[in-house]
Amino acid sequence: MNKSLIYLDNAATTWPKPPQVWEAMERVMRESAANPGRGNHGMAVHASRVLFEGRKRLAKLFRIANPNDIAFTMNTTHGLNLAIQGLLKPGDHVIATSLEHNSVRRPLEALKRKLGITVTYVATDSKGNLRVDDVAAAIQKNTKLIAATHSSNLLGSIVPIAQLGELAKRNGIRLLVDAAQSAGVLPINVGEMGIDLLAFPGHKGLMGPQGTGGLYIAPDLDLEPLMYGGTGSKSESPEQPSVRPDRYEAGTPNTVGVAGLAEGVGFVLGETVQAIHAKEQQLVFELMEGLLHIPGLTILGPPIGEERTGIVSFVLSGVDPSELAYLLDQQFGIAVRAGFHCTPLGHETAGSYETGAVRASPGYYTTRTEIVSMVSAVREIQQSLSNRYQ
Structure with missing residues (x-):
């Protein structure tokens, strides 16, 4: 492992x-x-x-x-x-x-x-x-x-x-x-x-x-x-x-x-399914709460507080999702998925068809510390790329 x-x-x-x-x-x-x-x-x-x-x-x-x-x-x-x-x-x-x-x-x-x-x-x-x-x-x-x-x-x-x-x-x-x-x-x-x-x-x-x-x-x-x-x-x-x-x-x-x-x-x-869902939903809400404070970042799907499964997809303005996912992997050791997720219909629905999105999906074994690390990494990448394009 x-x-x-x-x-x-x-x-x-x-x-x-x-x-x-x-x-x-x-x-x-x-x-x-x-x-x-x-x-x-x-x-x-x-x-x-x-x-x-x-x-x-x-x-x-x-x-x-x-x-x-x-x-x-x-x-x-x-x-x-x-x-x-x-x-x-x-x-x-x-x-x-x-x-x-x-x-x-x-x-x-x-x-x-x-x-x-x-x-x-x-x-x-x-x-x-x-x-x-x-x-x-x-x-x-x-x-x-x-x-x-x-x-x-x-x-x-x-x-x-x-x-x-x-x-x-x-x-x-x-x-x-x-x-x-x-x-x-x-x-x-x-x-x-x-x-x-x-x-x-x-x-x-x-x-x-x-x-x-x-x-x-x-x-x-x-x-x-x-x-x-x-x-x-x-x-x-x-x-x-x-x-x-x-x-x-x-x-x-x-x-x-x-x-x-x-x-x-x-x-x-x-x-129990109920306990697994409750744990994943709490992790998702914490991830959403952290990401919402990053400038230019838009989270797709139900707003924070509404029930959802363990998925947080987002778009960072001016940043290609594939580049963001690559940087998360190479610089921070964080595995996420970027692109269209085999659901162009879903992206048309969400308004992200032109860009795709980054999808982070915590699971049963994800820790709160890892959620904090994910938010910190996205924030650091956003600041770095923002400075690059200024």
Whole structure:
């Protein structure tokens, strides 16, 4: 571990991980890294148990009745593609928001070209606040799906998913939620919130490794698989099996990764989502309070004091975000992310499309001292660059 690094890029991938995450991965790799569901010998059976334990913990976290309604994926993007491409048919209409990540937008735009679906992107205000009435007004007779991020990966704003769920159910529409920034950080109850499809990453708020994630699929919903192939079940048939989760998990799974993910979810369950969110929000407010006193700096998203996830994106007048991020890394050992964050829609919404932004995202292991160091570093860079251009 690089102890000198101040890591503020947790919205991309959380770091460091709880020790039990990598310990579990090493243990499985050493002792039971056989193919689950493909044999009846001891190692294969144990590998299958690793996968089921991961599903059980995820089901507990998201209040899912049947763990087998969770399909493991490589990441959120994989899950979103499975949901979008597996559900939509020619002529369908989709409602999305102006906060969406390219992992939602690009599959939708691809299906516009391939299948002739139509998409309405409902605008939020510049702070990322979505009016459910605006979504209701966008509903058409052929609306099949409402797709919404739970929290903007640029603004940190939180979308009222439960209200969208009520709206969707009243109108016989499916609700897909992108939980890339909310899984493990905000409470999620798929039943109470009316969520039909929940795509989530393992490597962010769930504290697991990269290359892991999943998609919850409501039990009354059948998706066309994104991939076809070996599942270890119904091997005599040329058709993909209908049984879950095999239907959506063709090929050898990432058992080692799921072992780590299960321990990450166990960590979240032990600490509680509420406590993790409260800690991150306090760090975010302290970061915002410090940055607001720097001349020429504008913070994107909800104002200080309003609830948000652990994201603070900002623009410093006259300074390229990439240059600022580079200086933070090279001169101060602070890791942030600069650019467009794979959400041009979000930048159009925030008014930062021409410049991009710097995104700092504290996590569970971030300290208040590191927040102070981040503010001090940005202030020093601002003063240095200001003197340079005078």
